[in-house]
Amino acid sequence: MSIVKKKLVIVSIITIILAMTIPIISIINSIGREEGLDEFEHFIAQLQQGFNWPI
Numbered sequence: 001m002s003i004v005k006k007k008l009v010i011v012s013i014i015t016i017i018l019a020m021t022i023p024i025i026s027i028i029n030s031i032g033r034e035e036g037l038d039e040f041e042h043f044i045a046q047l048q049q050g051f052n053w054p055i
Contacts, residue, residue, distance in 0.1 A: 033042035 029046070030039055030042060033039070037045065
């Protein structure tokens with residue numbers, strides 16, 4: 001609705017872009033997880049190794 005009312009257009013566009021890209025990035029990065037790790041453990045391991053994608 002913000003785009004229609006022309007308020008906070010930049011924030012609305014950023015939100016739309018993030019809503020579309022975050023699931024895709026998560027799926028791509030979870031493909032490479034080690035066998036035996038669930039998604040949360042993989043997420044924590046990637047954070048500890050200093051990767052930027054979990055942020």
